[in-house]
Amino acid sequence: MDPARNHAPDRAADALSVLNSVFGLPAFRGSQEEIIRHVTDGGNCLVLMPTGGGKSLCYQLPSLLREGCGIVVSPLIALMRDQVAGLLEAGVNAAVLNSTLSFDEASEVERRLLAGDLDLLYVAPERLLTPRCLSLLSQAKIALFAIDEAHCVSQWGHDFRPEYIGLSAIAERFPDVPRIALTATADDMTRKEIVTRLGLDGSPQFISSFDRPNIRYEIVEKQNAPAQLKAFISERHAGDAGVVYCLSRAKVEDTARALTSAGIPALPYHAGLDAGLRARNQDRFINEDGVVIVATIAFGMGIDKPDVRFVAHLDLPKSIEAYYQETGRAGRDGKPSSAWMAYGLSDIVQQRRMIDESTGSEAFKRVSIGKLDALVALAETAGCRRSRLLGYFGEEVTGNNCGNCDNCLSPPQLRDGKIPAQKLLSCAYRTGQRFGAMHLIDVLIGRMTEKVTQFGHDKLTVFGIGRDLNEKQWRAVIRQLVAMGHLRADSEAYNALKLTESARGVLKGETEIMLREAAPGTRLRESRAKSRRGDLAPRAETRPADAGLQASLRAWRADIARQRNVPAYVVLHDSTIDGIAAARPSSLNELRNIAGIGDKKLEHYGDELLALVRTADA
Known part of the structure; x- marks a missing residue:
């Protein structure tokens, strides 16, 4: 039948x-x-x-x-x-x-x-x-x-x-x-x-639950994003398949070249590429092991590759839905994977400008701003990222430590930020709410730049009142006040930072401001270790997999995939190969009991797979 x-x-x-x-x-x-x-x-x-x-x-x-x-x-x-x-x-x-x-x-x-x-x-x-x-x-x-x-x-x-x-x-x-x-x-x-x-x-x-417990979420402050990305891949995902998302085509090209120069096999993918080259790059990513694709968000919808071990963002997505969809392309096979993003104030400004300049209705723009604000809150939270992510989709989470995001593994320090916030807001107000982040920092730190002297801002009472913090720390303060909604970047005024209505409560000391600081030292170097929840992928093995047999099975799978002109995972998933290498079946009945081996695959490949096992056991 x-x-x-x-x-x-x-x-x-x-x-x-x-x-x-x-x-x-x-x-x-x-x-x-x-x-x-x-x-x-x-x-x-x-x-x-x-x-x-x-x-x-x-x-x-x-x-x-x-x-x-x-x-x-x-x-x-x-x-x-x-x-x-x-x-x-x-x-x-x-x-x-x-x-x-x-x-x-x-x-x-x-x-x-x-x-x-x-x-x-x-x-x-x-x-x-x-x-x-x-x-x-x-x-x-x-x-x-x-x-x-x-x-x-x-x-x-x-x-x-x-x-x-x-x-x-x-x-x-x-x-x-x-x-x-x-x-x-x-x-x-x-x-x-x-x-x-x-x-x-x-x-x-x-x-169903939106939780992807095998994915480790990490969001870092953007400093030198290309160098940060190279370090992330080299230290934590060397030899792994991954997707890197960038907002612009030019950035895609630059990033792919930089990774390739660093010895990481990376290919670009965006709508501006020749259609043939774009298709070849996608096919290489799908069919070969360890290839990194650098892409605009046009890439990935419908990519069913199960062994993508990381998704990295060098630019902020538009919403939590987009972030969840894009990071969800990692770890489809249930094995430990990473969702890493480098994020800074310029990302918020850029996304807000894109919304303001869009041709959408005012209602659409309001919804888009609300979605962006929710994503920024996820990036700035000092609490569990997974809890906030799931909470956005209306899912209640028990406990406040998922054990598999950067904030839970290495909690950031919180400090009373009322005084720095008041200094910054006062500086923005007294300079006329006409200047961007860098100029405000120059005034706060007391730098005598050409622009500072040109506008006479060295004569203001706020000049130099922020020398207790360095430029990096002030950038973090600005970013968090924008995220909290006390400042906004005006895209029509060259991204000038303007006070919002809620800033009044901060200046009067009526609003509590707690600012986050990154935990000391390099974070999450242990990323390859399993979370406390363990690797939740269903497994058929009852003993450690045979590495030599795994390699033989992967080589055989690659050959079959080439012959049939299909992706390797269509022939057998990694989890099925792991199951065979661990169980080392000696009969068709034993092979049939491994997850992923149905009747047709047993009929097509059973004898060849058993021969590989026998060779490994010889």
Whole structure:
């Protein structure tokens, strides 16, 4: 019996059987089983599940259990390609329908859909909404519609895509076909818009924990960002695959060159590159080990590479949603990974200027400023970063020490900052609220610069009153007062720092100001050590993995991947290789018990894998 077409009455038993036979997994995680049962029985729902939490199975399994073909709406061509490759490896009849296909290729996919020869079909939203595609779907037997990256439907989301709004047509044209909307990132406002636009009113919402406990969060003060990045990679992630995000194309190019010069294999990726070069760089990152990609935020959506060990930001993202989405590309396999960011006052000013100069409505700008403020508060908090991150998404956290962020591992010092804050605010006020951070620091420290003397600021009572702090410390004070909302950078006045209404309470001594200082010494050198929560990746091994066998398995996997023209992780995930190297199976039955080895992979690769184990044991 084909496990992908099992329609026995006991759907729960069916689901577990297909999970094991097709995907080689022994059990469901979290709310997967409940979601799968609900959709298989014909229900609609919204699923919020973190990256790496197993969202794909929530629509792949019901598509196999229900009659007809599951239609997956995704804007991400790279993700479509990789998921289809993985499904084909597992013996599932899957295909894509997007702009990468020729007319003849697309016609063949359409023929297979109408013939009932497909289990899953991945479609780009703009393709699905064409009259031709809607007519095609109305003639086919459809098992379900899965709308992936559903946050794209919301104008308040961090990755709004206008073509997603038209997906409301699915509910209107196919009211009896179950719909499942899925995303890893959505605040309450975004969730409400997803529900309204996709016709999910009254449908259950399955909201998993947003926590990614294997990711270590660290945010450092930006000093010499390129040098800080090189040190971070060299000391903590040498030889690892990683993603570095920059705001501009020029910075992407400069950073990639600097890393390459330092002996770190790094490739640029941005929309200004030749399309062929961009594709080659992405393919190298996906298919090779230890490659670092330096990119604008256009990169990464739909990248399913499970062994990305770090994500680094050299510029501040736009919101916590964007930060969470981008950092979530690290550690999809559940192994210890890092989310590192270098951040400074200039980042706040730059993002605020981009909002002010945007063509969005005043309401959109207000929401964007609020989202930026929440991210800045995350960067400046002296408390647990994980707790604040999860709290933003409405998730309550027990305890105040996650044991796996920089503030919990090396708590910063807090000091009474009322006097420095008053000195700074007074300086900004007395100089006319017309100058930026550097000039204010010059006045506070008492530097006789040309600009200071030109404007007569050396005659002010605030001149030199801040000599007790150095320039770096004053920068930290300014950054934190901006983060607290007592100062704002006016983008129309060359980023002049202006007092806000709340500054009055600080100047009068009515508002408490506590400033954070970085803990002494170099922080988090022990980053490669596991957190106190341990490595939470599911493991099949019961004894230490054989390093030599691991190397042989990886070399074999790389060769198979090249032959089949698929990413290495589509053949076998790292966790499956680790499981084989630890268990050292001697029979097909023993190999079949390792997570990630389904029926088709056992049939295709079982004998070769056992031969590798025997060679290692000889």
